[in-house]
Amino acid sequence: MSPKRTAFGLLGLVVFMVGMSFAAVPLYDLFCRVTGYGGTTAEGRGSDTVLDQMISIRFDASKNRDMAWEFRAPEQRVSSLQIGQTGLAFFEAHNPTDRVIAGQASYNVTPYSAGAYFTKIDCFCFTEQVLQPGQTVQMPVTFYVDPEILNDREARFVQEITLSYTFFEIDIPEGEVSLAPAQPADEEG
Template identity: 85%
Template sequence: MTPRKTAFGLLGLVVLMVGMSFAAVPLYDLFCRVTGYGGTTAEGAGSERVLEQTISVRFDASKSRDMAWEFTAPDVRVMDLPIGQTGLAFYEAHNPTDRVIAGQASYNVTPYSAGGYFTKIDCFCFTEQVLQPGQTVQMPVTFYVDPEILTDSEAKFVQEITLSYTFYEIDIPVDEVSLAPAQPADEEG
């Protein structure tokens, strides 16, 4: 093999590896949503059937170390509801600072085997949240546990599911920047 062919082969390999690294995140996300792997939840409409058997849903709230908001789980920390019935819970966020802060919530469901059966119909985590200084908001999540959970060899033994959210700060979205009050400039003097 000539040095030129070797160089082109190595260059092609580098291009392939860079391309695969960019494709890895969306492909992994798709894999998790389809399989429920890693506690990833499904999204959809309400369940068509409601069972008599109940399951407990526990709510958890946390924030990244750098997030200045106060973020709390619903007042009712555990909800017992029939499998297939739609539930509604409200998390609360408060911005105690004097600046506009944008945040995004990441979520997880444990045990992981239940992740594919925990379906969020609507959730604050689907969009970025922007809070003005001193603003407090109630953020709803509407969900149900799919009755198909009882057909899964591992998930059918789950008695309690924990829905956890972690908020982290993000850049203020471009469409929100114009709505944010101007930040005072640092004055020298």
């Protein structure tokens, strides 16, 4: 094998590996959404069945260390509801800075066995959030626990589910208009 052919083969391998590294996150996310692996929740419209059995939902809020926002879980940290009953919780985000900041929330459900049965009807995590300087927002999540959880050999024993969100700063989406005042230009003279 010639050195030139070896170099092109290695270059192709590097390009392939870089491409796969960019594809890994979306592919893993798709895998988790389809299988419920890793506590990834389902998205739905609501349950037709509400059971008498109660389950507790605990809420957790955190942020990436580089995220300048303040992010809080609902004041009522634990909510008890019937399996199949629709629940609603409001998380709070505040931008204490003097600049516009965009964020995206990632979420997780524990225990993992319950992830496939925790269904979000609507959630702030489905879209990017943009907060103006000093802005505070209440961000809702509407959810239910699918009654099918009782047919799962592991998940049927779950008494409490924890829904966790972590906010990360992202680039401000194109087309977002900042309401922040323009910075004055430096004046000479």
